[in-house]
Amino acid sequence: MTAQYLPIRYRPTRGSGRGWLGQEEFARRCGLHPELVRRFVALGLVPAVRDADGALWFSTSQVAAVARLQRLRAALPLNYAALGLVVDLLDRITELETALRVRGHTEPVRPPARPQQPTAIDQKRSERWT
Secondary structure, three states: OOOOOOOOOOOOOOOHHHOEEEHHHHHHHHOOOHHHHHHHHHHOOOOOEEOOOOOEEEEOOHHHHHHHHHHHHHHOOOOHHHHHHHHHHHHHHHHHHHHHHHHOOOOOOOOOOOOOOOOHHHHHHHHHHO
16 A cells, blocks of 8 residues: 655745744645644644634644644544554654664664573473473
8 A cells, every 4th residue: 555645735924934823724734624623633633722712823833743644544544533642652653763863772672582491391391292
């Protein structure tokens, strides 16, 4: 199965230099319906800030996060709630790999298991079957 990538068009508009987008503008840039954006916020997939009027505001960097969710949704037969778990696990794996790379470890995290010496019970079992 090949992954399909959804293009995200990003055009700077007036006022976008602040780094915050209203819900309608954010939904338009992501190519989503505003109701789906609200659902993402409710599921905790996309962080948002509410102002005094209750309107949602999104960081411009979250457009890439939504694109990632859309790619995962297209590639995996999972619902959006399960995608939250997948994204968390992928982020955790990336953090651990980065930590290992920073520490300069190229050897395995766990030492290789040493073969155990056969016990008396193991020897009796092997004698019985031979």
